[in-house]
Amino acid sequence: MIGFFKSLAVTLQSMLRKPVTVQYPGEHLPMSPRYLGFPGLLWDDAVDEPACTGCLVCARYCPTDCITVSMKDNPLHKEGKSKRRKIVDDFQIRMERCILCGICVEVCNFEAIAMTDYHEEADISRGDLIATKEDLFRMGRDYQKRAGIVVGAGSGSEGEE
Amino acid sequence: MVAEADLQTVDMLLNMGPQHPSTHGVFRIVLTIDGERIVDAEPHIGYLHRGTEKLCERENYRQIITLFDRLDYVANFNNELVFVMAAEKLMGLEVPERAQFIRVILAELNRISSHMLFYGAFGTDIGVLATPFMYGFRERERIQQLFEAVTGARMMHSYFRVGGVADDLPDGFTAHTRALLDELKRGVQECDRLLTYNEIFLERTVNVGAITGEEAIDFGVSGPVLRASGVPMDVRVAEPYLVYDRFDYEIPLGKNGDCWDRFWVRIEEMRQSIAIVEQALAMMPEGPFQAPVAKFGFVRPPRGDTYARAENPRGDFGVYLVSQGENTPYRVKIRGPSFCNLMALKRMTVGHYIADAVVILGSLDIVLGEVDR
Amino acid sequence: MTWADVGWLVLSVGLFLGFISFVVLFLTYAERKFIGRIQQRLGPMRTGPFGLLQPVADAIKLLSKEDLVPGRADRFLFWIAPLIVFVPAIVIWVSIPFTRDIVIENLELGIFFVLAVMGLSIAGILMAGWSSFNKYAMLGAVRAAAQLISYELPLLVAVLGVVMIAGSLDLQVIVAEQNTVWYIVLQPVAFLLFFTAGLAEVGRTPFDIPMAESELIGGPFVEYSGMHWSMFFMAEYANTFAIAVLTTLLFLGGWRGPAPATGWGQDVMMAFWFLTKASAVILVIFWIRATIPRLRIDQLMSLAWKVLLPLAFANLVMTAFYLFYGWPDWSIVLLSLGLLMATVYGYYVRRRSRLPRPVTVKLRVRQGRIVG
Ligand code: SF4
Numbered sequence A: 001m002i003g004f005f006k007s008l009a010v011t012l013q014s015m016l017r018k019p020v021t022v023q024y025p026g027e028h029l030p031m032s033p034r035y036l037g038f039p040g041l042l043w044d045d046a047v048d049e050p051a052c053t054g055c056l057v058c059a060r061y062c063p064t065d066c067i068t069v070s071m072k073d074n075p076l077h078k079e080g081k082s083k084r085r086k087i088v089d090d091f092q093i094r095m096e097r098c099i100l101c102g103i104c105v106e107v108c109n110f111e112a113i114a115m116t117d118y119h120e121e122a123d124i125s126r127g128d129l130i131a132t133k134e135d136l137f138r139m140g141r142d143y144q145k146r147a148g149i150v151v152g153a154g155s156g157s158e159g160e161e
Numbered sequence B: 001m002v003a004e005a006d007l008q009t010v011d012m013l014l015n016m017g018p019q020h021p022s023t024h025g026v027f028r029i030v031l032t033i034d035g036e037r038i039v040d041a042e043p044h045i046g047y048l049h050r051g052t053e054k055l056c057e058r059e060n061y062r063q064i065i066t067l068f069d070r071l072d073y074v075a076n077f078n079n080e081l082v083f084v085m086a087a088e089k090l091m092g093l094e095v096p097e098r099a100q101f102i103r104v105i106l107a108e109l110n111r112i113s114s115h116m117l118f119y120g121a122f123g124t125d126i127g128v129l130a131t132p133f134m135y136g137f138r139e140r141e142r143i144q145q146l147f148e149a150v151t152g153a154r155m156m157h158s159y160f161r162v163g164g165v166a167d168d169l170p171d172g173f174t175a176h177t178r179a180l181l182d183e184l185k186r187g188v189q190e191c192d193r194l195l196t197y198n199e200i201f202l203e204r205t206v207n208v209g210a211i212t213g214e215e216a217i218d219f220g221v222s223g224p225v226l227r228a229s230g231v232p233m234d235v236r237v238a239e240p241y242l243v244y245d246r247f248d249y250e251i252p253l254g255k256n257g258d259c260w261d262r263f264w265v266r267i268e269e270m271r272q273s274i275a276i277v278e279q280a281l282a283m284m285p286e287g288p289f290q291a292p293v294a295k296f297g298f299v300r301p302p303r304g305d306t307y308a309r310a311e312n313p314r315g316d317f318g319v320y321l322v323s324q325g326e327n328t329p330y331r332v333k334i335r336g337p338s339f340c341n342l343m344a345l346k347r348m349t350v351g352h353y354i355a356d357a358v359v360i361l362g363s364l365d366i367v368l369g370e371v372d373r
Numbered sequence C: 001m002t003w004a005d006v007g008w009l010v011l012s013v014g015l016f017l018g019f020i021s022f023v024v025l026f027l028t029y030a031e032r033k034f035i036g037r038i039q040q041r042l043g044p045m046r047t048g049p050f051g052l053l054q055p056v057a058d059a060i061k062l063l064s065k066e067d068l069v070p071g072r073a074d075r076f077l078f079w080i081a082p083l084i085v086f087v088p089a090i091v092i093w094v095s096i097p098f099t100r101d102i103v104i105e106n107l108e109l110g111i112f113f114v115l116a117v118m119g120l121s122i123a124g125i126l127m128a129g130w131s132s133f134n135k136y137a138m139l140g141a142v143r144a145a146a147q148l149i150s151y152e153l154p155l156l157v158a159v160l161g162v163v164m165i166a167g168s169l170d171l172q173v174i175v176a177e178q179n180t181v182w183y184i185v186l187q188p189v190a191f192l193l194f195f196t197a198g199l200a201e202v203g204r205t206p207f208d209i210p211m212a213e214s215e216l217i218g219g220p221f222v223e224y225s226g227m228h229w230s231m232f233f234m235a236e237y238a239n240t241f242a243i244a245v246l247t248t249l250l251f252l253g254g255w256r257g258p259a260p261a262t263g264w265g266q267d268v269m270m271a272f273w274f275l276t277k278a279s280a281v282i283l284v285i286f287w288i289r290a291t292i293p294r295l296r297i298d299q300l301m302s303l304a305w306k307v308l309l310p311l312a313f314a315n316l317v318m319t320a321f322y323l324f325y326g327w328p329d330w331s332i333v334l335l336s337l338g339l340l341m342a343t344v345y346g347y348y349v350r351r352r353s354r355l356p357r358p359v360t361v362k363l364r365v366r367q368g369r370i371v372g
């Protein structure tokens, strides 16, 4: 019987404590700076063009094959404004297949992609779960602004092609 | 009047799962029952088969880490650890000490969070209305927040790398962990007091699903289930890996090998894990967190094969790795402790009641991701 | 009987039905909130302020859900079973007094009527389990039948002790007789038996074996959905409330409590005390539900037949001696406590002898080596 009453005492005690619930859509848990949300594409503000050259490295190393990239000649390079000879033409990530592993970020030579903290991208149809280039830039540029990432400041962007 | 012997009764087949609230995922067990008593039990597995071993043959060493995260999806660090250890063994790689300590801390914390899930699920199986479940998840949440601060992900970390870890620990990690450990101590104590010596709990678990040490060894059972039967076998001691040979702790052993012993062993292991993490925090040196290997962890281990094993929350987790010197392994064979522990299920359940089958399955603490692979 | 009488009857029945439905709805909310707090959660918070409209939302959801009948079910029995469970749960309220004056029809055999009608619901549960054409439902129904029949006996015999002291089966008289001392003092054994057996009667934890969420996935009700399911649900909560109310009436002095001697204030205070006591009992039921694991069917049966029933009879004999020889009150209190102590001691002795004591060892590891 002793254990029985001990159990009752435990539940009574925890009832008197403050609930630990965080009422989600209204409140959010603090996110760690390292949080791995959906990948987003970064923007080179110095030249005002995407940092991505469409080199396909991320697409090749993505374990779930969820990235589609194509490249084109960079018009700004011809004008001499940009170091990037090629630039991304189209870029898609299938959000329903992305496992948020961060490999694409690790392998990118141009610091062009980053794990943003976006995580509420649920949708009701499969088609809407394909993040287009615009979606990726929206997430990436917003994250870039908040996290203070400047493309080209680091070591990555030297390795052109 | 008809004599009881003349009454014609037939055994009934009762199909439990794959959609049953207490089969812990998509496990199916076909019970032959005589009234409430179980005469036969036949487990069916494979509903969650994802072909991990085959997938490993075409992914490179960095990508495979993400697959191992998803094997035993409540002990992610421990799984990653065994795979990277196998690759390191093959390459003869010396892992920096700091990385080893980081790995120990994270693996032990993950053991606690996994046992907390066991605690919750077991409490629900035994019929408490979700209270242990909520307590277990309350503690898990704290641990997961720490994991998020370290790796960026709450469950699928992909943080360990061949030769070390992905990144150094974040600022304030030690303080955060110390605070966490204090809370965990309190939480474990509370969970312990809620169930362990409750009379009804004792009635339900003591002498249920008992299995002797010899039988357990014959079935290839490992981990807490084996230790509950009184066999002092723990890979951390038997074949020390990482820096486990530097800590002082205790290995809880049961005697009867019944559900209560398995429960108690896990509760006690949580306390011991806390002790290990405390010591590891105090002893952790500064230094590099990653040995110099190929870029991005795209290693090419030399031709050969090796076997690495570690003590996972569920038991002895092993990886047999064959390399042909390519950037992908030639073959990866996984020894999942849940799968092997499941072998003893029939021996444990036959002769007990339906309600006991649920409790016994809960006490084995299987994770279907690892059973079906 | 004049038309006015009929009209009054209809009105009061309607009022009571409304009250019971309200209580049932509120109980579902209260239970979720209370258990939520026990688990350090908030419970329902989204519908209305503090989630107060949650029961309404649940009711709407259940009403608008499709009422499925399994293909090979016995349609008639399947359809009627919830009614057979639901009707007794409501009918008992006819003769349960809420205060000295608020009662639809006080019967002289009140407690007898209530317990007799409550027992009827077994038939409905058995029908539900049988007609569902589902093995889980069948197992649950058989469990339910066994459980309810076994627990009826200690329940009744426990009540007998109270009835003997009060000298009446009339619930109003029983409450009136408790003017000096509540029967929980004179009959602690009967109180515990009644409460335990009552929990089993309504299938609350630790006796929710027929429903056994983690084993039988809801037992007899597994195939039900929509309105039919909600009838079982309402019956369960109405019965829980009934057990709480009966405990209050039989053992906790009913509506007794400090109140003005006359006037309408008296009635209000009476109702207040009555509901307060009943709510306290209900909270204890919820508290137990969130704390205690479920028993197993064989343990449940042996508890009923080997512990509760002998205890109930011992209590009955004890009470008879007390009444016949006119012993002082304290003697029966002491005797009862002695009986309870003996039972607990007997439990520990039995556990020692029958079950292996959980033995645990810890091996010490120093620097990675086992040192004993
Ligand atoms: S690796 Fe980087 S630069 Fe290349 S396509 Fe991917 S994001 Fe663009």
Ligand code: SF4
Pocket (backbone or CB within 6 Å): A039, A061, A062, A063, A064, A065, A066, A067, A093, A097, A098, A099, A100, A101, A102, A103, A104, A105
């Ligand atoms: S995070 Fe991983 S899965 Fe997602 S796109 Fe990048 S590489 Fe692919």
